[in-house]
Amino acid sequence: MEYLSALLLGVIEGLTEFLPISSTGHLILLGDLIGFQGPPGKVFEIVIQLGAILAVVIIYWRKLLDLALHCWRPGLQRFYVLNLLLAFLPALVLGATLHKVITEVLFSPWVVSVALILGGIAIILIERERPPPTIHSVPEMGPLAALLVGFGQALAMIPGTSRSGATIITALLVGVDRKVAAEFSFILAIPTMLAATAYSLFKARAELSADGAGLIVVGFAAAFAVAFLVVRWLIGVVGRIGFAPFGWYRIVLGAVMLAWLSLR
Secondary structure, rough: HHHHHHHHHHHHHHHHOOOOHHHHHHHHHHHHHHHHOOOOOHHHHHHHHHHHHHHHHHOOOOHHHHHHOOOOOOOOHHHHHHHHHHHHHHHHHHHHHHHHHHHHHHOHHHHHHHHHHHHHHHHHHHHHHHOOOOOOOOHOOOOHHHHHHHHHHHHHHOOOOHHHHHHHHHHOOOOHHHHHHHHHHHHHHHHHHHHHHHHHHHOHHHOOOOOHHHHHHHHHHHHHHHHHHHHHHHHHHHHHHHHHHHHHHHHHHHHHHHHHHHHH
């Protein structure tokens, strides 16, 4: 049963990490529902995120290689990387400052449920009222837009908010095209999640051991496989379906969880 639970949590991580519905929130809710007892602390949840990151690295490896090779000289690649760095900065500073408070105070099913509902409402309203897109590539974003997206990402440290949801919706508000907003969110996830994972593992270093390694491997593999499929699917359909369906899903899930928590 532990391995089945680890597999299920890995699938949920891969399925929700890059959709605007909050992977952390889903893991907290599901872990609470099934009573999952994996490796000590948050080690399991931390490590399986690397599977989702690996999926994005493989999907975008050509673009990442191009950025690495050509960002050192003037050109579009340099503007792309500068925008990534600016968007990464708020989460880096605020994450290091507020990590302990957030994990100790806000990581609860109640907070997640409320954040899911509020985030869902925000997604639906912004999709309806957003300005017409004027930015059709990441290098066009400019420093201010990139920094605003970064502050949106920092807001997602509240569990249930969704990192991808916050970055995509903020990008839409500043006039970024849907597909460009999704791509920027996916690639911005790489340094952000790597830094968050490394920091969380350092904080949990006393709890690291070989115990539960099998559970972590199962969760990691499931997260990688499912995230790979989800990212490729979302890239293909986001321009047609938009993000409003995810907003309605968040509202329904958050309301159901609040009802269940109240009755429990």
